[in-house]
Amino acid sequence: MDRGGARIRKLIALTALFLGVAATPGGAPSAFEQLRWTAPGAELALLSEQPAACLAAGDEPRIRAGRALFGAPTLLGGQAAKAGLSCASCHINGRDNPHFLLAGVSAAPGTADVTNSFFSAARGNRRFDPVVIPDLAMPGKVSRDRETRALEAFIRNLIVEEFGGQEPSPATLDVLATYVRAVRACPGERSVGRRLGDQLAAIDDGVAGAQLMIDRADLQGARLSIASMRHQLGLIAERYSGSGLTRERDGLLAASRELQVIGDSDVGRIIPALGRWKGEFDKRLAKRLRRAEGRSLYDADRLAKTLR
Ligand code: HEC
Structure with a gap:
């Protein structure tokens, strides 16, 4: 077995891509x-x-x-x-x-x-x-x-x-x-x-990507773009740890599941559904996340404390 073998198996066991989930029990330091x-x-x-x-x-x-x-x-x-x-x-x-x-x-x-x-x-x-x-x-x-x-x-x-x-x-x-x-x-x-804005911008990128891929009749590319958005939601969830941010974490998980369904749907449905998803996301969850950013681990002091 090559040198990476044991290590990678451990990594995979640990992996909670936002396909499973990054949520940690209330208060526990989140796994980055x-x-x-x-x-x-x-x-x-x-x-x-x-x-x-x-x-x-x-x-x-x-x-x-x-x-x-x-x-x-x-x-x-x-x-x-x-x-x-x-x-x-x-x-x-x-x-x-x-x-x-x-x-x-x-x-x-x-x-x-x-x-x-x-x-x-x-x-x-x-x-x-x-x-x-x-x-x-x-x-x-x-x-x-x-x-x-x-x-x-x-x-x-x-x-x-x-x-x-x-x-x-x-x-x-x-x-x-x-x-x-x-x-x-x-x-x-x-x-x-x-900043939270990094992930929000990357989610915008994913929507732009899915649109471009569908325009080019590339379903595989559209699905990858949607997967990229789910990954960004997971990165946000890592930062919204602690018992005071349960609603935000639940919202992220729900948003990710909705994206999964959209990604699995028929090619003709993806763009309208993604448009609705994004409208809803911007109107509600993104706003809530922005309001709570100072209480999340995007805040440098809180982050430093968690890592100590
Ligand atoms: C595990 C770390 C790692 C990942 C993941 C990775 N790269 Fe790299 N990348 C490297 C290293 C190291 C080199 C230099 C390889 C060499 O010089 O032989 C490199 C070289 C490159 C270069 C050539 C840069 C030059 O010298 O002109 C490009 C372009 C590039 N990567 C793009 C990508 C893209 C696109 C992806 C994803 C598909 C990717 N890389 C994923 C580590 C990585």
């Missing part, structure tokens, strides 16, 4: 999915800060659709998806993650071996050779040229060969590559705090 691959001692830094990214102007719906899929664990297959890993786990906001540490995958924090049999039996090269996770805002070894489509080919390989994911549809690859090409550093700003 992202801490499963975070270096000890870096928990507060990872959960309170994130690398800033600015997006190049361009085809906004495609960029947003790509950003949604970039954060969806179900885009990757097998072990990675089960553990809750997405592209964004290693490339936060399309950039890097200096705190990434996963036994069997990383050597030092901020490194990963994406050719490891940990992720894929097909591609595993049986050598442990982690490298620094690159910042996708910087020019790298893969050309971003639109004509050659080397980036699309690279991403396809990552998903299918390295992470054992399903063959991505042309629209899925197209929006992922469009997003990666649009990621930029922000002038004068290295990192920014984490």
Whole structure:
């Protein structure tokens, strides 16, 4: 068994993607999915800060659709998806993650071996050779040229060969590559705090993505976009722990279940149902979450206390 084997089984046992649920008994510290691959001692830094990214102007719906899929664990297959890993786990906001540490995958924090049999039996090269996770805002070894489509080919390989994911549809690859090409550093700003607004924006991205995918007759892409929204609801639920926020957690769980039903429905029903869902979400739950944000673990002081 490769080095990651035992560790990944433990991860999967722990996994409460928002498919099961992230709710914890009242008052208990919540389990943060992202801490499963975070270096000890870096928990507060990872959960309170994130690398800033600015997006190049361009085809906004495609960029947003790509950003949604970039954060969806179900885009990757097998072990990675089960553990809750997405592209964004290693490339936060399309950039890097200096705190990434996963036994069997990383050597030092901020490194990963994406050719490891940990992720894929097909591609595993049986050598442990982690490298620094690159910042996708910087020019790298893969050309971003639109004509050659080397980036699309690279991403396809990552998903299918390295992470054992399903063959991505042309629209899925197209929006992922469009997003990666649009990621930029922000002038004068290295990192920014984490806020409820991050998840709410990602949920908007998911709706934009589902719409775009349905327009392109891509049901698989639409379902992935909806899965990305459910994952974001799970990330919010992690932060609304404690007995005073039961209503918010229950609301998140109900909203996630509704999305599941929408994702499983006939192709012709998805967009109208998603529109209704989003209208309702914005009118009620999103407002309630915003009002309670100061009492949630998006609040830096409360977060620090929980992690102590
Ligand atoms: C487990 C951490 C991890 C995950 C998850 C991950 N990557 Fe990466 N990514 C890396 C590492 C490490 C490299 C450098 C690989 C190398 O140099 O051989 C890399 C390289 C890349 C590059 C090439 C950058 C360059 O040098 O030009 C792109 C583009 C990229 N990743 C996109 C993605 C996308 C899209 C996903 C999701 C489908 C993804 N990554 C998921 C760790 C990760």
